[in-house]
Amino acid sequence: MENVPLIHILIVSNTLFFIGVYGFLSRRNMITMLMSIELILNSVNINFAVFNRYLYPHQLEGVFFSMFIIAVAASEVSLAIAIIINLYRKFKTIDVEETNLMKF
Amino acid sequence: MGPININHMIDQITFYVIAAIMLVFSVMTVTTRKILRAAVSMLFVLVATAILFYILKYGFLAAVQLTVYAGGVVVLIIFSIVLTHQSGQKMSKQSIWQVIAAGTIALIGLALTIFTISEYLFQPASEPAIESSVRNIGLQLLDYNHFGYAFPFEVVSILLLAALVGSIVIAVKPSKEEKTIDEPTVRPTTNNPVKH
Numbered sequence: 001m002e003n004v005p006l007i008h009i010l011i012v013s014n015t016l017f018f019i020g021v022y023g024f025l026s027r028r029n030m031i032t033m034l035m036s037i038e039l040i041l042n043s044v045n046i047n048f049a050v051f052n053r054y055l056y057p058h059q060l061e062g063v064f065f066s067m068f069i070i071a072v073a074a075s076e077v078s079l080a081i082a083i084i085i086n087l088y089r090k091f092k093t094i095d096v097e098e099t100n101l102m103k104f
Numbered sequence: 105m106g107p108i109n110i111n112h113m114i115d116q117i118t119f120y121v122i123a124a125i126m127l128v129f130s131v132m133t134v135t136t137r138k139i140l141r142a143a144v145s146m147l148f149v150l151v152a153t154a155i156l157f158y159i160l161k162y163g164f165l166a167a168v169q170l171t172v173y174a175g176g177v178v179v180l181i182i183f184s185i186v187l188t189h190q191s192g193q194k195m196s197k198q199s200i201w202q203v204i205a206a207g208t209i210a211l212i213g214l215a216l217t218i219f220t221i222s223e224y225l226f227q228p229a230s231e232p233a234i235e236s237s238v239r240n241i242g243l244q245l246l247d248y249n250h251f252g253y254a255f256p257f258e259v260v261s262i263l264l265l266a267a268l269v270g271s272i273v274i275a276v277k278p279s280k281e282e283k284t285i286d287e288p289t290v291r292p293t294t295n296n297p298v299k300h
Contacts, residue, residue, distance in 0.1 A: 003115065003116060004115065004116055004119045006226055007221060007222060009119070009123075009156075011218055011221075012126065014214060014218060015214060016126060016127070016130055016149075017217075018211075018213050018214040018217075019127075019130045019133075019134055019210070020130070020134070021206075021209065021210050021213060022206050022209075022210035023134030025202075025205070025209060025210070026198050026202055026203050026207070027134065029195050031139060031143075031184060031185055032133075032142055035133055035134075035146050036133075038177065039146065042149065042150060045169070046156060049157055049162055049165060050160065052162075053161070054226070054228060055226060055227070055228045056228075056229050057233035058229060058231035058232060058234050059234060060234065060236060060240065060244055063162055063164070063165050063236060063241060064241075064244070064253050064256075066165055068260055070168055070169065070172050070173065071263070072260070072263065073172075073173075074172050074173075074176060074177060074267075075263055075264050075267030075268075076267075077177045077180055077181070078180065078267050078268070079267050079274070081183075081184045081271070082270070082271035082272075082275035083274055084184055084188065085187060085275050086274055086275055088188045
């Protein structure tokens with residue numbers, strides 16, 4: 001794997017990150033915004049693993065950070081989906097433009 | 105150039121195929137108007153990431169990625185899609201200004217980061233590589249002396265417990281008893297002085 005240049009993998013993961021940012025800013029459906037956040041976290045995981053393999057192969061810190069990010073992402077998704085389902089019961093929609101109860 | 109190493113070439117080809125799959129399906133995730141299709145595209149991106157971890161020789165990380173992300177998170181998201189959407193329903197179109205603004209921000213950010221990482225000089229450490237086996241990962245994860253990760257491990261287990269309890273508390277349906285608790289007529293009549 002070391003004969004693929006580091007910068008190619010970094011370009012791929014950064015593109016993934018900003019595709020996620022684009023999705024988060026342009027979508028107005030809560031579940032698709034959540035999916036964009038998952039893409040962003042995923043690209044960060046790739047960065048951690050790649051830096052660990054290419055720059056610091058004598059330690060395992062990137063693997064641990066990726067594992068903790070995966071755990072945090074899993075708990076975040078479960079909470080977000082609980083909130084989305086609760087919101088759907090109140091408003092019958094999960095579009096963030098139409099859930100305007102707290103707007104003044 | 106010496107003899108072409110077949111294994112290196114296989115690694116390179118695998119990486120570029122995986123990168124193409126990841127980019128195409130992540131673009132589909134954020135642009136398609138059918139939400140179930142977006143979820144399935146995200147599943148492909150996550151599986152491709154697991155394969156990337158595998159060819160980086162982090163087999164355990166690939167397994168965690170497959171079980172937690174591709175197995176857990178995607179199923180959870182598909183469940184919530186099924187609970188909140190009619191089948192075959194398309195999402196409403198975004199306004200063109202929103203798409204332009206989001207695309208501009210993303211493109212500027214992408215150009216900035218790619219410029220920065222192409223300027224930066226990465227210097228690999230020269231120490232010999234450690235084997236990323238499950239044994240080494242487990243030993244360091246549960247160690248509390250030599251830069252081990254025992255404390256974050258405990259913290260993240262508390263976080264998972266809190267998320268479990270919290271999502272149950274948030275998503276639970278209010279039962280009928282709770283709804284009528286402040287109406288005095290449905291209270292059980294234990295306070296009646298019948299027995300005296």
